[in-house]
Amino acid sequence: xxxxxDIPISLKxxxxxxxxxxxxxxxxxPEIKSLIDELLAGAKNDFLxxxxxxxxxxxxxxxxxxxxxxxxxxxxxxxxxxxxLSGADEFAVVICTIGHRLEKQVTNYFKQDExxxxxxxxGIGSAAVDLLAEEACKLMTERASSRGYQAGSPISPGMQGxxxxxxxxxxxxxxxxxxxxxxxxxxxxxPLKSTSMIIGIGPQMKTWTRAEVCAQCGLRKTCPYRxxxxxxxxxRGKISKKSPIVHPC
Amino acid sequence: MAKDLVNTLADLKEKEALGxxxxxxxxxxxPLRILDDARRGVEIVGKRFSDExxxxxxxxxxxxxxxxxxxMVKPKLTKAAEVKRLGKVIVGTVAGDIHDIGKDIVVFMLxxxxxxxxxxxxxxxxxxxxxxxxxxxxxVVGLSGFLTLAFQSMKDTVGAIEKAGLRNEVKIMIGGGxxxxxxxSFTGADxxxxxxxxxxxxxxxxxxx
Ligand code: B12
Numbered sequence: 001x002x003x004x005x006d007i008p009i010s011l012k013x014x015x016x017x018x019x020x021x022x023x024x025x026x027x028x029x030p031e032i033k034s035l036i037d038e039l040l041a042g043a044k045n046d047f048l049x050x051x052x053x054x055x056x057x058x059x060x061x062x063x064x065x066x067x068x069x070x071x072x073x074x075x076x077x078x079x080x081x082x083x084x085l086s087g088a089d090e091f092a093v094v095i096c097t098i099g100h101r102l103e104k105q106v107t108n109y110f111k112q113d114e115x116x117x118x119x120x121x122x123g124i125g126s127a128a129v130d131l132l133a134e135e136a137c138k139l140m141t142e143r144a145s146s147r148g149y150q151a152g153s154p155i156s157p158g159m160q161g162x163x164x165x166x167x168x169x170x171x172x173x174x175x176x177x178x179x180x181x182x183x184x185x186x187x188x189x190x191p192l193k194s195t196s197m198i199i200g201i202g203p204q205m206k207t208w209t210r211a212e213v214c215a216q217c218g219l220r221k222t223c224p225y226r227x228x229x230x231x232x233x234x235x236r237g238k239i240s241k242k243s244p245i246v247h248p249c
Numbered sequence: 250m251a252k253d254l255v256n257t258l259a260d261l262k263e264k265e266a267l268g269x270x271x272x273x274x275x276x277x278x279x280p281l282r283i284l285d286d287a288r289r290g291v292e293i294v295g296k297r298f299s300d301e302x303x304x305x306x307x308x309x310x311x312x313x314x315x316x317x318x319x320x321m322v323k324p325k326l327t328k329a330a331e332v333k334r335l336g337k338v339i340v341g342t343v344a345g346d347i348h349d350i351g352k353d354i355v356v357f358m359l360x361x362x363x364x365x366x367x368x369x370x371x372x373x374x375x376x377x378x379x380x381x382x383x384x385x386x387x388x389v390v391g392l393s394g395f396l397t398l399a400f401q402s403m404k405d406t407v408g409a410i411e412k413a414g415l416r417n418e419v420k421i422m423i424g425g426g427x428x429x430x431x432x433x434s435f436t437g438a439d440x441x442x443x444x445x446x447x448x449x450x451x452x453x454x455x456x457x458x
Pocket of ligand 1: 126130156159164187188189191192197217223224305348350351352354390393395396397422423427443444446447448
Protein backbone atom coordinates (compact mmCIF):
# COMPACT_ATOMS: atom_id res chain seq x y z
CA UNK A 1 0.00 0.00 0.00
CA UNK A 2 1.78 3.13 -1.27
CA UNK A 3 2.61 6.35 0.49
CA UNK A 4 3.48 9.60 -1.30
CA UNK A 5 5.19 12.62 0.24
CA ASP A 6 6.84 15.81 -1.03
CA ILE A 7 3.75 16.87 -2.92
CA PRO A 8 4.12 20.52 -3.96
CA ILE A 9 1.33 22.65 -2.47
CA SER A 10 1.10 26.14 -3.88
CA LEU A 11 -1.90 28.09 -2.62
CA LYS A 12 -3.53 31.22 -3.97
CA UNK A 13 -5.13 33.87 -1.75
CA UNK A 14 -8.51 33.14 -3.38
CA UNK A 15 -8.44 29.51 -2.21
CA UNK A 16 -7.63 30.59 1.34
CA UNK A 17 -10.39 33.20 1.28
CA UNK A 18 -13.04 30.59 0.55
CA UNK A 19 -11.85 28.63 3.57
CA UNK A 20 -12.21 31.62 5.88
CA UNK A 21 -15.74 32.33 4.67
CA UNK A 22 -15.07 35.35 2.45
CA UNK A 23 -18.31 36.73 1.11
CA UNK A 24 -18.86 37.85 -2.44
CA UNK A 25 -20.27 41.23 -1.47
CA UNK A 26 -17.53 41.97 1.07
CA UNK A 27 -14.41 43.93 0.29
CA UNK A 28 -11.05 42.50 1.23
CA UNK A 29 -9.19 44.69 3.70
CA PRO A 30 -5.56 45.23 2.59
CA GLU A 31 -4.32 44.39 6.12
CA ILE A 32 -5.95 40.98 5.90
CA LYS A 33 -4.76 40.34 2.36
CA SER A 34 -1.16 41.11 3.32
CA LEU A 35 -1.43 38.99 6.46
CA ILE A 36 -2.59 36.04 4.35
CA ASP A 37 0.37 36.56 2.01
CA GLU A 38 2.73 36.74 4.98
CA LEU A 39 1.27 33.58 6.54
CA LEU A 40 1.44 31.74 3.21
CA ALA A 41 5.12 32.61 2.93
CA GLY A 42 5.67 31.66 6.58
CA ALA A 43 3.92 28.31 6.13
CA LYS A 44 6.36 27.56 3.33
CA ASN A 45 9.50 28.84 5.05
CA ASP A 46 8.72 27.17 8.39
CA PHE A 47 7.67 23.89 6.74
CA LEU A 48 4.24 23.98 8.38
CA UNK A 49 2.79 21.88 5.59
CA UNK A 50 3.81 18.22 5.54
CA UNK A 51 1.56 16.87 2.80
CA UNK A 52 1.27 13.11 2.54
CA UNK A 53 -1.04 10.66 0.81
CA UNK A 54 -1.57 7.00 1.69
CA UNK A 55 -3.66 4.77 -0.52
CA UNK A 56 -4.61 1.25 -1.48
CA UNK A 57 -6.33 -0.05 -4.60
CA UNK A 58 -8.69 -3.04 -4.51
CA UNK A 59 -10.79 -4.96 -6.98
CA UNK A 60 -14.49 -4.35 -6.75
CA UNK A 61 -15.87 -7.80 -6.66
CA UNK A 62 -19.44 -7.51 -5.68
CA UNK A 63 -21.63 -4.63 -4.74
CA UNK A 64 -25.29 -4.61 -4.11
CA UNK A 65 -27.85 -2.81 -2.01
CA UNK A 66 -25.40 -0.26 -0.69
CA UNK A 67 -22.88 -2.76 0.66
CA UNK A 68 -19.27 -2.68 -0.38
CA UNK A 69 -17.62 -5.91 0.77
CA UNK A 70 -14.04 -5.48 1.83
CA UNK A 71 -11.13 -7.70 2.66
CA UNK A 72 -11.21 -8.79 6.31
CA UNK A 73 -14.94 -9.56 5.98
CA UNK A 74 -15.70 -5.89 6.50
CA UNK A 75 -18.54 -4.15 4.72
CA UNK A 76 -19.04 -0.47 4.00
CA UNK A 77 -22.70 0.48 4.11
CA UNK A 78 -23.86 3.30 1.91
CA UNK A 79 -27.12 3.35 -0.01
CA UNK A 80 -25.58 5.74 -2.51
CA UNK A 81 -22.43 3.73 -3.24
CA UNK A 82 -23.85 1.57 -6.02
CA UNK A 83 -24.81 4.64 -8.01
CA UNK A 84 -21.65 6.57 -7.19
CA LEU A 85 -19.35 3.65 -7.99
CA SER A 86 -21.38 2.31 -10.88
CA GLY A 87 -19.14 1.12 -13.68
CA ALA A 88 -16.14 0.63 -11.38
CA ASP A 89 -13.97 -2.46 -11.60
CA GLU A 90 -11.72 -1.28 -8.80
CA PHE A 91 -11.77 1.26 -6.04
CA ALA A 92 -9.07 3.27 -4.32
CA VAL A 93 -9.07 4.13 -0.63
CA VAL A 94 -7.14 7.37 -0.12
CA ILE A 95 -6.14 9.24 3.05
CA CYS A 96 -4.48 12.65 2.87
CA THR A 97 -3.04 14.89 5.55
CA ILE A 98 -0.98 18.05 5.92
CA GLY A 99 0.29 16.87 9.30
CA HIS A 100 0.23 18.36 12.80
CA ARG A 101 2.59 21.31 12.51
CA LEU A 102 0.20 23.88 11.08
CA GLU A 103 -2.47 22.99 13.65
CA LYS A 104 0.03 23.46 16.46
CA GLN A 105 0.97 26.88 15.13
CA VAL A 106 -2.73 27.84 14.95
CA THR A 107 -3.11 26.87 18.62
CA ASN A 108 0.00 28.91 19.46
CA TYR A 109 -1.41 31.98 17.76
CA PHE A 110 -4.59 31.73 19.84
CA LYS A 111 -2.52 31.27 23.01
CA GLN A 112 -0.37 34.29 22.10
CA ASP A 113 -3.47 36.48 21.67
CA GLU A 114 -3.12 36.58 17.91
CA UNK A 115 -6.39 34.97 16.88
CA UNK A 116 -6.55 36.72 13.51
CA UNK A 117 -3.34 34.98 12.49
CA UNK A 118 -4.78 31.77 13.94
CA UNK A 119 -7.98 31.97 11.92
CA UNK A 120 -6.17 32.80 8.68
CA UNK A 121 -3.55 30.09 9.13
CA UNK A 122 -6.34 27.60 9.88
CA GLY A 123 -7.93 28.61 6.57
CA ILE A 124 -4.60 28.05 4.84
CA GLY A 125 -4.52 24.55 6.36
CA SER A 126 -8.00 23.68 5.12
CA ALA A 127 -7.23 25.06 1.66
CA ALA A 128 -4.03 22.98 1.62
CA VAL A 129 -6.02 19.82 2.41
CA ASP A 130 -8.36 20.67 -0.46
CA LEU A 131 -5.44 21.00 -2.83
CA LEU A 132 -3.86 17.81 -1.57
CA ALA A 133 -7.13 15.94 -2.10
CA GLU A 134 -7.22 17.30 -5.65
CA GLU A 135 -3.64 16.10 -6.18
CA ALA A 136 -4.63 12.66 -4.91
CA CYS A 137 -7.57 12.60 -7.32
CA LYS A 138 -5.30 13.62 -10.20
CA LEU A 139 -2.90 10.86 -9.25
CA MET A 140 -5.69 8.28 -9.32
CA THR A 141 -6.84 9.66 -12.68
CA GLU A 142 -3.32 9.36 -14.11
CA ARG A 143 -2.89 5.83 -12.79
CA ALA A 144 -6.26 4.85 -14.19
CA SER A 145 -5.72 6.41 -17.60
CA SER A 146 -2.36 4.70 -18.04
CA ARG A 147 -4.41 1.49 -18.07
CA GLY A 148 -7.19 2.88 -20.25
CA TYR A 149 -9.44 3.43 -17.23
CA GLN A 150 -11.06 6.48 -15.67
CA ALA A 151 -11.21 7.55 -12.04
CA GLY A 152 -14.50 8.82 -10.72
CA SER A 153 -14.97 11.69 -8.28
CA PRO A 154 -14.32 10.86 -4.64
CA ILE A 155 -16.83 9.89 -1.98
CA SER A 156 -15.94 10.68 1.62
CA PRO A 157 -17.26 9.22 4.85
CA GLY A 158 -19.39 11.85 6.52
CA MET A 159 -21.14 12.68 3.28
CA GLN A 160 -24.80 11.94 2.99
CA GLY A 161 -25.40 8.20 3.14
CA UNK A 162 -21.87 7.23 4.21
CA UNK A 163 -21.52 7.68 7.97
CA UNK A 164 -18.26 8.83 9.52
CA UNK A 165 -18.18 5.59 11.53
CA UNK A 166 -17.44 3.71 8.28
CA UNK A 167 -14.10 5.45 8.35
CA UNK A 168 -12.70 2.53 10.36
CA UNK A 169 -12.82 0.30 7.28
CA UNK A 170 -10.93 2.80 5.18
CA UNK A 171 -8.21 2.81 7.80
CA UNK A 172 -7.71 -0.90 7.33
CA UNK A 173 -7.27 -0.44 3.61
CA UNK A 174 -4.79 2.45 3.39
CA UNK A 175 -1.57 2.78 5.44
CA UNK A 176 -2.75 5.83 7.39
CA UNK A 177 -0.39 5.18 10.30
CA UNK A 178 2.58 5.50 7.93
CA UNK A 179 1.63 9.14 7.28
CA UNK A 180 0.86 9.77 10.95
CA UNK A 181 -2.94 9.80 10.73
CA UNK A 182 -4.86 8.18 13.55
CA UNK A 183 -8.56 7.63 14.12
CA UNK A 184 -10.39 8.49 17.33
CA UNK A 185 -13.01 6.12 18.70
CA UNK A 186 -15.69 8.37 17.24
CA UNK A 187 -14.18 8.12 13.76
CA UNK A 188 -12.46 11.50 13.57
CA UNK A 189 -9.02 11.67 12.03
CA UNK A 190 -6.11 13.25 13.85
CA PRO A 191 -4.49 15.53 12.60
CA LEU A 192 -7.76 17.34 11.99
CA LYS A 193 -6.46 18.65 8.68
CA SER A 194 -6.88 15.27 7.01
CA THR A 195 -9.32 13.81 4.58
CA SER A 196 -10.38 10.38 3.40
CA MET A 197 -12.00 9.22 0.19
CA ILE A 198 -13.13 6.28 -1.87
CA ILE A 199 -12.61 6.61 -5.63
CA GLY A 200 -14.11 4.28 -8.22
CA ILE A 201 -11.94 3.18 -11.12
CA GLY A 202 -13.39 1.72 -14.31
CA PRO A 203 -13.82 2.05 -18.05
CA GLN A 204 -16.28 4.91 -17.67
CA MET A 205 -16.79 6.73 -14.38
CA LYS A 206 -19.03 9.55 -13.22
CA THR A 207 -17.45 12.78 -12.05
CA TRP A 208 -18.89 15.81 -10.27
CA THR A 209 -17.55 19.17 -9.17
CA ARG A 210 -17.27 20.59 -5.67
CA ALA A 211 -20.02 23.07 -6.53
CA GLU A 212 -22.27 20.13 -7.36
CA VAL A 213 -21.50 18.47 -4.04
CA CYS A 214 -22.26 21.75 -2.26
CA ALA A 215 -25.55 21.98 -4.13
CA GLN A 216 -26.55 18.60 -2.61
CA CYS A 217 -25.47 19.42 0.94
CA GLY A 218 -27.92 20.12 3.73
CA LEU A 219 -25.90 23.21 4.67
CA ARG A 220 -26.04 24.72 1.17
CA LYS A 221 -28.23 27.67 2.14
CA THR A 222 -26.19 28.87 5.08
CA CYS A 223 -22.65 27.50 4.76
CA PRO A 224 -20.23 30.40 4.31
CA TYR A 225 -17.63 27.99 2.92
CA ARG A 226 -19.70 26.59 0.06
CA UNK A 227 -18.28 26.46 -3.39
CA UNK A 228 -20.15 27.91 -6.30
CA UNK A 229 -20.71 31.18 -4.56
CA UNK A 230 -18.60 33.27 -6.84
CA UNK A 231 -17.98 32.73 -10.52
CA UNK A 232 -19.06 29.10 -10.31
CA UNK A 233 -22.81 29.53 -10.19
CA UNK A 234 -23.19 28.65 -13.83
CA UNK A 235 -21.61 25.24 -13.21
CA ARG A 236 -24.05 24.24 -10.50
CA GLY A 237 -26.24 21.26 -11.16
CA LYS A 238 -24.38 20.17 -14.30
CA ILE A 239 -22.18 17.13 -14.35
CA SER A 240 -18.75 18.28 -15.38
CA LYS A 241 -16.66 15.91 -17.41
CA LYS A 242 -13.30 17.54 -16.86
CA SER A 243 -12.99 18.01 -13.13
CA PRO A 244 -12.10 15.16 -10.83
CA ILE A 245 -11.92 17.45 -7.83
CA VAL A 246 -14.09 17.23 -4.86
CA HIS A 247 -14.22 17.29 -1.16
CA PRO A 248 -17.45 17.34 0.80
CA CYS A 249 -16.69 20.41 2.87
CA MET B 250 -15.59 62.76 19.41
CA ALA B 251 -17.39 59.80 20.99
CA LYS B 252 -18.94 58.98 17.66
CA ASP B 253 -15.56 58.94 15.98
CA LEU B 254 -14.21 56.03 17.95
CA VAL B 255 -17.39 54.01 17.43
CA ASN B 256 -17.29 54.46 13.67
CA THR B 257 -13.54 54.22 13.28
CA LEU B 258 -13.57 50.89 15.05
CA ALA B 259 -16.64 49.78 13.09
CA ASP B 260 -14.68 50.58 9.91
CA LEU B 261 -11.76 48.55 11.31
CA LYS B 262 -9.27 51.39 11.09
CA GLU B 263 -6.92 50.04 13.71
CA LYS B 264 -4.27 52.78 13.87
CA GLU B 265 -6.80 55.60 13.82
CA ALA B 266 -8.93 53.96 16.50
CA LEU B 267 -5.94 53.47 18.80
CA GLY B 268 -4.89 57.07 18.12
CA UNK B 269 -8.30 58.36 19.17
CA UNK B 270 -8.16 56.30 22.36
CA UNK B 271 -4.71 57.71 23.18
CA UNK B 272 -5.92 61.28 22.61
CA UNK B 273 -9.00 60.80 24.75
CA UNK B 274 -7.01 59.22 27.55
CA UNK B 275 -4.48 62.07 27.43
CA UNK B 276 -7.36 64.54 27.59
CA UNK B 277 -8.32 62.85 30.85
CA UNK B 278 -11.60 61.40 29.65
CA UNK B 279 -13.37 58.72 31.69
CA PRO B 280 -11.76 55.43 30.55
CA LEU B 281 -15.02 53.54 30.98
CA ARG B 282 -16.73 55.81 28.45
CA ILE B 283 -13.95 55.12 25.98
CA LEU B 284 -14.34 51.39 26.50
CA ASP B 285 -18.06 51.68 26.11
CA ASP B 286 -17.63 53.40 22.74
CA ALA B 287 -15.18 50.72 21.64
CA ARG B 288 -17.69 48.01 22.54
CA ARG B 289 -20.36 49.82 20.56
CA GLY B 290 -17.99 49.86 17.60
CA VAL B 291 -17.58 46.09 17.85
CA GLU B 292 -21.36 45.71 18.02
CA ILE B 293 -21.60 47.48 14.66
CA VAL B 294 -18.94 45.10 13.31
CA GLY B 295 -21.15 42.23 14.50
CA LYS B 296 -24.10 43.71 12.66
CA ARG B 297 -22.07 44.11 9.47
CA PHE B 298 -20.92 40.51 9.86
CA SER B 299 -24.55 39.33 10.15
CA ASP B 300 -25.35 41.37 7.04
CA GLU B 301 -22.53 39.54 5.23
CA UNK B 302 -20.66 42.79 4.67
CA UNK B 303 -17.82 41.50 6.88
CA UNK B 304 -16.40 37.99 7.21
CA UNK B 305 -14.95 36.01 10.12
CA UNK B 306 -11.42 37.49 9.95
CA UNK B 307 -12.94 41.02 10.09
CA UNK B 308 -14.87 40.05 13.21
CA UNK B 309 -11.76 38.64 14.86
CA UNK B 310 -9.78 41.71 13.77
CA UNK B 311 -12.31 43.95 15.57
CA UNK B 312 -11.88 41.78 18.66
CA UNK B 313 -8.11 42.25 18.51
CA UNK B 314 -8.52 46.04 18.29
CA UNK B 315 -10.97 45.99 21.22
CA UNK B 316 -8.50 43.96 23.24
CA UNK B 317 -5.73 46.50 22.59
CA UNK B 318 -8.05 49.32 23.63
CA UNK B 319 -9.00 47.47 26.82
CA UNK B 320 -5.29 47.03 27.60
CA MET B 321 -4.66 50.76 27.05
CA VAL B 322 -7.60 51.79 29.21
CA LYS B 323 -7.06 49.38 32.12
CA PRO B 324 -4.11 51.11 33.83
CA LYS B 325 -6.09 54.36 33.91
CA LEU B 326 -8.98 52.86 35.80
CA THR B 327 -9.38 53.46 39.51
CA LYS B 328 -9.79 50.35 41.63
CA ALA B 329 -13.49 51.07 42.06
CA ALA B 330 -14.08 51.42 38.35
CA GLU B 331 -12.18 48.29 37.31
CA VAL B 332 -13.41 46.72 34.10
CA LYS B 333 -16.19 44.57 35.43
CA ARG B 334 -16.59 41.15 33.92
CA LEU B 335 -20.14 40.66 32.68
CA GLY B 336 -20.39 37.09 33.92
CA LYS B 337 -18.85 33.62 33.70
CA VAL B 338 -19.19 31.37 30.67
CA ILE B 339 -17.91 27.82 30.19
CA VAL B 340 -17.16 26.76 26.60
CA GLY B 341 -15.99 23.46 25.15
CA THR B 342 -16.19 21.17 22.12
CA VAL B 343 -18.25 18.16 23.18
CA ALA B 344 -17.04 14.58 23.61
CA GLY B 345 -16.15 12.78 20.39
CA ASP B 346 -15.53 15.97 18.40
CA ILE B 347 -12.12 17.60 18.05
CA HIS B 348 -12.99 20.72 15.99
CA ASP B 349 -11.42 23.66 17.77
CA ILE B 350 -11.27 26.75 15.58
CA GLY B 351 -14.99 27.68 15.75
CA LYS B 352 -14.94 27.20 19.52
CA ASP B 353 -11.71 29.23 19.83
CA ILE B 354 -13.29 32.17 17.99
CA VAL B 355 -16.34 32.00 20.28
CA VAL B 356 -14.07 31.97 23.36
CA PHE B 357 -12.10 34.95 22.08
CA MET B 358 -15.15 37.06 21.20
CA LEU B 359 -16.81 36.31 24.55
CA UNK B 360 -13.59 37.28 26.31
CA UNK B 361 -13.07 40.60 24.51
CA UNK B 362 -16.72 41.44 25.00
CA UNK B 363 -16.28 41.31 28.74
CA UNK B 364 -17.05 37.76 29.89
CA UNK B 365 -14.85 35.59 32.06
CA UNK B 366 -14.47 32.50 29.93
CA UNK B 367 -13.43 29.00 30.97
CA UNK B 368 -12.25 27.14 27.88
CA UNK B 369 -12.43 23.39 28.47
CA UNK B 370 -10.85 22.55 25.10
CA UNK B 371 -11.95 19.81 22.71
CA UNK B 372 -13.42 16.31 23.15
CA UNK B 373 -14.68 17.32 26.59
CA UNK B 374 -16.26 14.54 28.67
CA UNK B 375 -19.72 15.45 30.06
CA UNK B 376 -18.55 15.25 33.68
CA UNK B 377 -15.96 17.96 33.05
CA UNK B 378 -18.72 20.44 32.18
CA UNK B 379 -20.64 19.46 35.34
CA UNK B 380 -17.54 19.82 37.53
CA UNK B 381 -16.66 23.20 36.04
CA UNK B 382 -20.16 24.57 36.66
CA UNK B 383 -19.89 23.48 40.30
CA UNK B 384 -16.40 24.92 40.64
CA UNK B 385 -17.01 28.31 38.99
CA UNK B 386 -20.73 28.92 39.42
CA UNK B 387 -20.90 29.99 35.76
CA UNK B 388 -24.33 31.03 34.53
CA VAL B 389 -23.82 30.07 30.88
CA VAL B 390 -22.45 26.98 29.17
CA GLY B 391 -21.58 26.98 25.47
CA LEU B 392 -21.27 23.64 23.67
CA SER B 393 -19.54 23.50 20.32
CA GLY B 394 -19.61 20.68 17.77
CA PHE B 395 -19.27 20.34 14.01
CA LEU B 396 -20.03 16.68 13.45
CA THR B 397 -23.41 14.98 13.44
CA LEU B 398 -22.18 12.72 16.22
CA ALA B 399 -21.75 15.83 18.39
CA PHE B 400 -25.53 16.20 18.60
CA GLN B 401 -25.82 13.15 20.85
CA SER B 402 -22.87 14.32 22.96
CA MET B 403 -24.56 17.69 23.40
CA LYS B 404 -27.75 15.95 24.49
CA ASP B 405 -25.76 13.79 26.92
CA THR B 406 -24.02 16.86 28.31
CA VAL B 407 -27.31 18.70 28.86
CA GLY B 408 -28.67 15.50 30.47
CA ALA B 409 -25.69 15.21 32.82
CA ILE B 410 -26.06 18.85 33.88
CA GLU B 411 -29.73 18.16 34.59
CA LYS B 412 -28.93 14.99 36.51
CA ALA B 413 -26.47 16.89 38.67
CA GLY B 414 -29.32 19.20 39.65
CA LEU B 415 -27.70 22.18 37.91
CA ARG B 416 -30.04 22.67 34.96
CA ASN B 417 -31.86 25.62 36.54
CA GLU B 418 -28.60 27.31 37.45
CA VAL B 419 -27.29 27.58 33.88
CA LYS B 420 -28.38 28.60 30.42
CA ILE B 421 -27.01 26.35 27.72
CA MET B 422 -26.22 27.47 24.17
CA ILE B 423 -24.94 25.30 21.36
CA GLY B 424 -23.26 26.05 18.05
CA GLY B 425 -21.15 24.69 15.18
CA GLY B 426 -21.57 24.40 11.42
CA UNK B 427 -24.57 22.07 11.31
CA UNK B 428 -26.50 23.29 14.34
CA UNK B 429 -30.05 24.57 13.86
CA UNK B 430 -33.22 24.80 15.93
CA UNK B 431 -34.07 21.16 15.30
CA UNK B 432 -30.75 20.11 16.82
CA UNK B 433 -31.29 22.53 19.70
CA SER B 434 -34.61 20.94 20.46
CA PHE B 435 -33.09 17.43 20.24
CA THR B 436 -30.32 18.30 22.68
CA GLY B 437 -32.50 20.19 25.17
CA ALA B 438 -30.28 23.29 25.04
CA ASP B 439 -31.83 26.71 25.62
CA UNK B 440 -30.63 28.33 22.42
CA UNK B 441 -28.34 27.91 19.45
CA UNK B 442 -26.08 30.41 17.73
CA UNK B 443 -24.83 30.54 14.15
CA UNK B 444 -21.66 32.46 14.93
CA UNK B 445 -19.50 33.99 17.63
CA UNK B 446 -21.53 37.19 17.74
CA UNK B 447 -24.65 35.12 18.43
CA UNK B 448 -22.77 33.56 21.35
CA UNK B 449 -22.01 37.05 22.69
CA UNK B 450 -25.62 38.20 22.18
CA UNK B 451 -27.06 35.14 23.89
CA UNK B 452 -24.70 35.38 26.86
CA UNK B 453 -25.40 39.11 27.21
CA UNK B 454 -29.12 38.45 27.10
CA UNK B 455 -28.84 35.91 29.92
CA UNK B 456 -26.16 37.23 32.24
CA UNK B 457 -24.70 40.35 30.67
CA UNK B 458 -27.06 42.87 32.28
C1 B12 C 1 -13.26 23.34 7.06
C2 B12 C 1 -13.87 21.95 7.14
C3 B12 C 1 -13.00 20.86 7.08
C4 B12 C 1 -11.47 21.00 7.07
C5 B12 C 1 -10.85 20.97 8.46
C6 B12 C 1 -11.72 21.33 9.60
C7 B12 C 1 -11.04 22.25 10.56
N1 B12 C 1 -11.74 23.12 11.20
O1 B12 C 1 -9.86 22.22 10.72
C8 B12 C 1 -11.07 19.70 6.34
C9 B12 C 1 -11.05 20.02 4.86
C10 B12 C 1 -9.73 19.10 6.69
C11 B12 C 1 -12.25 18.80 6.71
C12 B12 C 1 -12.19 17.44 6.77
C13 B12 C 1 -13.30 16.63 7.01
N2 B12 C 1 -14.58 17.02 7.09
CO1 B12 C 1 -15.12 18.86 7.21
N3 B12 C 1 -15.83 20.59 7.29
C14 B12 C 1 -15.27 21.76 7.27
C15 B12 C 1 -16.36 22.84 7.29
C16 B12 C 1 -16.52 23.41 5.88
C17 B12 C 1 -16.08 23.97 8.26
C18 B12 C 1 -15.75 23.53 9.68
C19 B12 C 1 -14.98 24.57 10.43
O2 B12 C 1 -14.12 24.27 11.22
N4 B12 C 1 -15.24 25.82 10.21
C20 B12 C 1 -14.54 26.91 10.86
C21 B12 C 1 -15.45 27.68 11.79
C22 B12 C 1 -14.77 28.97 12.18
O3 B12 C 1 -16.62 27.90 11.11
P1 B12 C 1 -18.02 28.41 11.62
O4 B12 C 1 -19.05 27.38 11.54
O5 B12 C 1 -18.30 29.65 10.83
O6 B12 C 1 -17.82 28.80 13.16
C23 B12 C 1 -18.79 29.59 13.81
C24 B12 C 1 -20.02 28.83 14.27
O7 B12 C 1 -19.95 27.47 14.05
C25 B12 C 1 -20.20 29.27 15.71
N5 B12 C 1 -19.95 28.32 16.77
C26 B12 C 1 -19.06 27.35 16.89
N6 B12 C 1 -19.14 26.78 18.09
C27 B12 C 1 -20.10 27.43 18.78
C28 B12 C 1 -20.60 27.27 20.05
C29 B12 C 1 -21.63 28.11 20.51
C30 B12 C 1 -22.16 27.94 21.88
C31 B12 C 1 -22.20 29.10 19.65
C32 B12 C 1 -23.32 29.95 20.09
C33 B12 C 1 -21.68 29.26 18.35
C34 B12 C 1 -20.65 28.43 17.94
O8 B12 C 1 -19.26 30.34 15.91
C35 B12 C 1 -18.13 30.14 15.06
C36 B12 C 1 -17.39 31.44 14.82
O9 B12 C 1 -18.25 32.46 14.28
C37 B12 C 1 -17.61 22.01 7.75
C38 B12 C 1 -18.95 22.48 7.19
C39 B12 C 1 -19.49 23.65 7.96
N7 B12 C 1 -20.08 24.56 7.26
O10 B12 C 1 -19.41 23.71 9.16
C40 B12 C 1 -17.26 20.61 7.25
C41 B12 C 1 -17.81 19.39 7.96
C42 B12 C 1 -17.72 19.59 9.47
N8 B12 C 1 -16.89 18.34 7.56
C43 B12 C 1 -17.46 17.21 7.33
C44 B12 C 1 -16.79 16.03 6.97
C45 B12 C 1 -17.63 14.87 6.55
C46 B12 C 1 -15.41 15.94 6.97
C47 B12 C 1 -14.59 14.67 6.79
C48 B12 C 1 -15.07 13.51 7.65
C49 B12 C 1 -14.57 14.26 5.32
C50 B12 C 1 -13.64 13.12 5.06
N9 B12 C 1 -14.12 11.88 5.09
O11 B12 C 1 -12.50 13.33 4.80
C51 B12 C 1 -13.18 15.16 7.19
C52 B12 C 1 -12.90 14.83 8.64
C53 B12 C 1 -11.61 15.35 9.11
C54 B12 C 1 -11.13 14.62 10.30
N10 B12 C 1 -10.05 15.08 10.84
O12 B12 C 1 -11.67 13.62 10.72
C55 B12 C 1 -18.94 17.29 7.54
C56 B12 C 1 -19.40 16.58 8.81
C57 B12 C 1 -20.68 15.82 8.60
C58 B12 C 1 -20.91 14.77 9.63
N11 B12 C 1 -21.40 13.66 9.18
O13 B12 C 1 -20.70 14.92 10.79
C59 B12 C 1 -19.20 18.84 7.47
C60 B12 C 1 -20.38 19.33 8.28
C61 B12 C 1 -19.39 19.14 5.95
C62 B12 C 1 -20.65 18.63 5.33
N12 B12 C 1 -21.15 19.39 4.42
O14 B12 C 1 -21.18 17.61 5.57
N13 B12 C 1 -13.35 19.55 7.01
